[in-house]
Amino acid sequence: MDFELNYFFIYFICSLLISCLLPLLSFLIGPRTITREKLSAYECGFAPFGNARLRITVHFYLVAILFLVFDLEVVLLFPWCFAIPIIKTKAFWLMIYFFFILVAGYIYEWRRGALEW
């Protein structure tokens, strides 16, 4: 078995240590003076009003999810770029095929009215 993953292990341990250490240090060393102003809710410029938990229409989530789908294709495109020397012309046609399906989904959601308010 290969043990080149040891480096990753050390890296992982170090990152864990550092990420634990930094909040701990700021917690221990940082100056803390608790005043009334500091404990009260803060909103920029004026006195806080209303509830922070508002009702949001489901369209926001819908748009966010649709955005996510089309954003995630980039995740596929990057390894595709690196794999082109290995899988050659097949890669090109596979990506064309992938985009065809993606565009079909896009047309569907447009016609179905998912992008309208």
Next chain:
Amino acid sequence: MVKYIGAFDSTAYDLLNLLPEIFLLGLVIFCLIYLSFYAGRSFHFIYFKVGFTFMQLGLGLCFLLHILNLINWPAHTVQIILGGYLVCDLFSFFIKILITFLGLVCGFISYTYYKNQHTKSYEYILLLTFSLIGSMVLISSYDLIGFYLSMELVSFCLYTLAASRYNSVYSVEAGIKYFIHGCCISGIYVFGVALFFLIAGTTNFYNLHLNLTDFFLDFTLVQQPDFTINFLEFIFFSTASVAILALPFFKIALVPYHFWIADVYEGSPLPITAYFSIVIKLVMAASVIRILYSLLLSVLPILKYIILLYALSSIVVGVLSALAEQKIKRILAFSSISHSGYILIGLVPMKYSSLGATINYTLIYALTNVIIFAFLLMTIGAKSYNTRRAIIYVSDLGLLKNTNFFLGLCFSIALLSFAGLPPFAGFFVKFYIFYELWFAGYTLSVIIMVIMSLISTYYYLRFIKCLFFSLNRKVVQLTQTNFLNKIIIILSTFFLSFYFLWSAYFYLILTCVGISVVPVHIDEYFLWFLETAYENNDITFFYGFRT
């Protein structure tokens, strides 16, 4: 002897084997675009009908294409196609034929329900077809990544379909529960894949097999296993195997992963429950057979004791938890847990004949479910005369013999077949599995299974008691009896009742089908395959970690 032909390079001939899937995918995408232009933003039953017609026609054609593929296929030949991602063998063609056929039947028996419910979105039927395409790819996938992707294609459709009756809280609960549990299990599976990649440097079944048999040569060939040889790999391999098995075992609902099934069966709409237990069960059983026999058990046979544990515990838990249930769907869900235990336990003896027995059991299980759900889907318009509510509990089916005697009889035959009573098919398939296990030396397991099988007759007989010998005067009548459903019920009941005439033939044929799953270690084709694999540029990419 299994011949391996082909290499990790796709040709036009490869794509010919995939023609049914490609055709169906093209049809679904065409239908999606066409209906989105035709329907626009409106929801109406007519668009559903159009989509339904398209999909049933496409599935029918797909069924014929699969049969053509099977007829043209040279027996006992295994071809690895599309860069090692998919495999074509007798087993995959056979299961694909079965699932397209059962998918068609599932669509037909559900049509009454759709019509009565005025199902408004055509996406419903397109999602069903997408999940069928995913299952076809899943059956023939020969790579851990491909297996995962096709499993996700099936699962995502099912998450959506389980929650498709969005105005019902139960349905949404079912969808969300299934989704969250499924995601967790997928994460565990991917962890297992990573471990496999660590020890073998590949995710392809064939290459994994080649690489790992070196590690466990002493485990496979010597009777007394020596755990000191490659101890770390042994630990990694067993961990990875259990992690990988979690995904198909979750989908088929075996015991440590069975918690979702009752809620999902109960919450999701009735056609989807039917689809779960007719098609998805068969697909997942086939994927379990594929992953165990072409990869895990053939590399490390010791794993069979873990499999035995899974199977026995799911039989016991499934039977005992169904005893107290009152709702029809929940009883069917818990009984399906025990049935998947029977399906899995047939894989333990690791013989061709026991594999045949398992495939036989799966097939008869699916067929019995066709009868049961074709019956239940007709109860949608029915109301008990006294209670005026939909049929949910077992007691709601009171005294059906007075109104629909013949349907009640067919339903009872299906239940007796589930229980494993002698003249019906369920007895014979169960008997094959008991026989195989008994003569492989698992006598204690057989005794436990027989006892559990006896206990399980209680809740099947309770249905029959309600149908024929109920004491209260609540009489139910099925008002929406559909001709097609009746025909399907009668044909399936006929098959189950006279199965014993052909059972030996079935056993033989399915054993022959099962042979093609098991890889052969040393073969002249094996050496030829290795040479071509190293010459090919594509394969060095997969072998990168080893060389």
